[in-house]
Amino acid sequence: MFCHHCGSQIEDKAFVCIHCGVRVPSAQDPIERAIFPVEGHSWLVAVLLCVFVGPLGIHRFYVGKIATGILLLLTGGGFAVIWIIDLIRILLGGFTDKDCRPLVR
Ligand SMILES: [Zn+2]
Structure with missing residues (x-):
């Protein structure tokens, strides 16, 4: 080196x-x-947060997306629409953290 x-x-x-x-x-x-x-953020932790407290946007706070996390918190998961989309994206591997790094399984 x-x-x-x-x-x-x-x-x-x-x-x-x-x-x-x-x-x-x-x-x-x-x-x-x-x-x-x-290593980045854990995929499993993100899945669990999204499933159980997704409407509060906790999974977005977890990966560092604070602004959209607050948005979800105030709108009940974007009226559940953004929450469901986030859950699908996390499960399919398309969800990234605030630095656009994929979650680590
Ligand atoms: Zn040197």
Whole structure:
């Protein structure tokens, strides 16, 4: 692996470049993973939230879609229409989180 800042060769597991001190973005980095989870959001959790509390938009809050979550909350799942569409999209795998990443099964 090479440092993106100085171009020096560094250990594959390095968190910080030993040549220039710049932090190396890495999937192995626990801090990086905590902030930007590689795995994404759980498909199963989204299904369960959508089935049981879907009209409250909780599944949308879960994947980070706060604005549309509030919309569903205020309209009873978009008068149940958006709720049903969301449920179908989640089951068929077309539902993504706020960063457009697919849910992880
Ligand atoms: Zn470097």
